Amino acid sequence: MVKYLTPGPVQLPQRIIEAYAKQPMFHRGKEFSELYGDVVNQLSRVFRGYTVSILPGTGTFAVDVMIYNFIKPGDEVLVPINGEFGERLAQSVESRGAVVKRIYTEPGESICDHIDELNVKVKAVAMVHNETSMGVANRCISDIAKLIHDNGGVLLIDSVSGVPAEPLNNDADAVATATHKALLAPPGGSIVAFKDAGLITNYPKPPSMDLGNYLKYSARLETPYTPPINVLYALRESLRYILDEVGLEKYVAMHDERIRLLYDELSNIGFKPVPINPNDRSRTVTAFYSPINPAKVTDYLRQNGYVISGGMWRIRERSIRIGVMGDVTLDDLRRVVTLLKALINKN
Template sequence: MKLLTPGPVQIPSEVIKAFGRQPLFHKLQEFKDVFRDVLEKLSKVVPGTPIILPGTGTLAVDTMVYNYVNPGEKVIALTYGEFGDRLIESLESRGAKVFKLSIGIGKVPPPDMVEDLGKRLGDVVAIALVHNETGAGCVNRYLDKLRNIASSLGALLLIDSVSGIPAEPISCDVDVVATASHKAFLAPPGGAILFINTEPRTKYPVPRSMNLSKFLERIKDYETPYTPPINVVYGLSTSLDYILGMGLENYYEIHRVRAEYLYSNLRLTPVAESSCRSYTVTAFYTSSAKEIVDMLRGCGYVIASGVGSIKDISIRIGVMGDVSIEDLKVVTELVNEYVGK
């Protein structure tokens, strides 16, 4: 069975071997050495101080929100799919005054719309967005411009890149990036990862497990305030060697080639507009979503149905992990044959 899912992904065998070992006691120097090595590798992927919490991408996003947004503060939130909506839900649960900016599923609002809204509102504390929208196979490639807009407004730029980095790169300095171990980082689930360039600023209580100030206090000694996801750290050590050894540009290019193969050859309509199609998770409209998912499962390939409002009318095919062009050719032929009946 081969996973072509948005995550968890098909993990390379050497990474499975790395995390399938007896966990060390995390207070031992031997583990601190591994932890330091992983943090140093992560810092080569995205600018900022990396933090690893036990949890998944959802926890990483909630942690970002609760450490950087106070109740009553104005936040502009972009959404172009289900996970943008979930980011808004997290902001609203924190009590933020959220100003939603959307032009439809799979369509990224242009930067000038964000800038105009920010100027009209005034006193905007943050611009929050999903870098790579897992639900719609849609990526926001305006991050450099949005970074400048946020700076001009005196606002933070908060990014959910759970299914983006390091396969969909972030080249500019961002205040906070939230991601996870089990997608393009090629490791098992269980690591909520954040990259921090701005000190936490909340004036309100944060749950102990999500309090970034406590993690930042300990990170200089390569320690954590609570038990870290030890075996995920082992997996990340090996997967990051693979990614960095290949080079980030080459890693991005491999995903681009895989995704473009599907966009060019599947006889289905992509959910995302051509200018913002993701190179990690592809999404396509179809009236036979469940049937295609079931058919491929019977042939040894696992893909995902849609989520949110397009759950029953779309499929998602991930190209992260131990996936080859040959796998994608087989899947493409099977899907095209099915829809051509």
């Protein structure tokens, strides 16, 4: 048996696995409406001030849906990039036929260090909230939103590995996320939250991606197409845990405690943090430059019961990433530290 300390999908508590393992219900009946309504109401407590749509799909699909609904071909879109998922976001915007202006940072830098470069007049700024590949959180969303709105544009946020462990205010115009990371549920649910349906473009889009369709059906607590029913079972249970049993503030604090332990301990044995500024360290994924071959690190931990991730983007061959979302304890992280100390001593 192994335990997953990855950037997602995350290690699930047994209660959420049990909630998931049910007979899927018919999605045009009263029972489903009750389930759907419950989940949407819970998500509305996470995304305060937003309308929430749940679609079958991945985090990438959620980002694509957001882009295809709020951008149209020919629009000029600014995409600041500080990692792999920023690059993928730019590719999504390009696939829509928009004109993309990229702004790059160095690995480990926050987009917030380049905020002056975002003061341009464009249709939209699309950016990643929590850059999974670098372990960097871009937390200046409110400042960027003011800048963009003052210039007459909209702000679109990829928070697939962020919310709710990386909290967001309601400054952005739309947010894309997914069920299988900090929301503590299985893969299969794409979530798009938006403030103003009037901003949805009338330009044609695939019916399965049209948030207008979801709005119409959501009014009667249904979805236009078959939803990820079992994922919704699990998501209802995970949201009960996050919102009612733990509470959002404590949930964020739990992740803070986990990353502090890893950064404090591993920095002492030669693992250099990728985030340049400690204040920019993601609460959900830690990233380190490895003092030895990263493949040796991941293989050794797997042999001893823990699965972590290799690096991505420009530092793929030099780094490791350890996720702290999911059913992870401080004892798990201490065990990982002990194992890595032993590995470093061998090398």
